[in-house]
Amino acid sequence: MRIVIADCAVDYSGRLTAHLPLARRVLMVKADGSVLVHSDGGSYKPLNWMSPPCRLSESEPDAAQAEVGVTGVWTVQHTKTDDRLVVSLHEVHSDTTTELGVDPGLVKDGVEAHLQKLLAEQITLLGDGHTLVRREYPTAIGPVDILARSAGGTSVAVEIKRRGDIDGVEQLTRYLELLNRDPLLAPVDGVFAAQEIKPQARVLATDRGIRCVVLDYDAMRGIDDVDSRLF
Structure with a gap:
């Protein structure tokens, strides 16, 4: 799992259009390819996300993006639809990757x-x-x-x-x-x-x-x- 803490703006397009203005957020990239955008509130629910199957690519900003402070761009494209999640990174505060291994699953008590x-x-x-x-x-x-x-x-x-x-x-x-x-x-x-x-x-x-x-x-x-x- 890769966890990035960064100042970023997020744009989603496809079945709907949504925009998250520039703010500090947590970006989570899971082994199954899913990408989730979290804030410091809202419990477990991400602000926006892309579920697999999807592909994440990282690129340099173009001239217009660089002028407004963008230092990197994540483009998450769903492989079966036109849905796209674009994360415009301004400043990265932390970028860590940890191998979690196979999860044994939730063992429920009182079912x-x-x-x-x-x-x-x-x-x-x-x-x-x-x-x-x-x-x-x-x-x-x-x-x-x-x-x-x-x-x-x-x-x-x-x-x-x-x-x-x-x-x-x-x-x-x-x-x-x-x-x-x-x-x-x-x-x-x-x-x-x-x-x-x-x-x-x-x-x-x-x-x-x-x-x-x-x-x-x-x-x-x-x-x-x-x-x-x-x-």
Whole structure:
């Protein structure tokens, strides 16, 4: 990766036209060919960029550019479109290149698969007497996260989300409609389980007879004792 800190102006042309006036910015050139222009704000989002496939070429300024203080020009041309990013460098304060190597990728914690595994192991969080029938119970429209059985013998279909919204309730509703056609399973109750359930989703679930359960991921992992909390 190459990182350049420079006073520069940036012009983009192609599907749209955009101009960044002269200011100090960070120019990032990645191994995949992408070029990103960052300021000292705006979080992770660049001010402008060119995604691959593209080609970066560096050239000397012409006479008119040199007269206004330009010392170098980067031209980033997309190889499949007419999009072009032109960076006019005035003063370069830093120019470093570092080989980062192959990135192993982001390892996420607390994703739905983790919640599903933990809930399957602690199925009584759904209520005393609940037992696990199967994880990823197959249906014609996709697998139900967990199929359980209540203490009274009723089948229970569980949809698990990190953040529960209306789409999750709709998804569980479709599963319940299908599962309740199976005489070996019917009647099937629904449980919408998530770390956080949005108010609109809770209202919709309740209206459809679906029970909502909030999952405490840290407590399920055993790193947070809920009985010792003050609040």
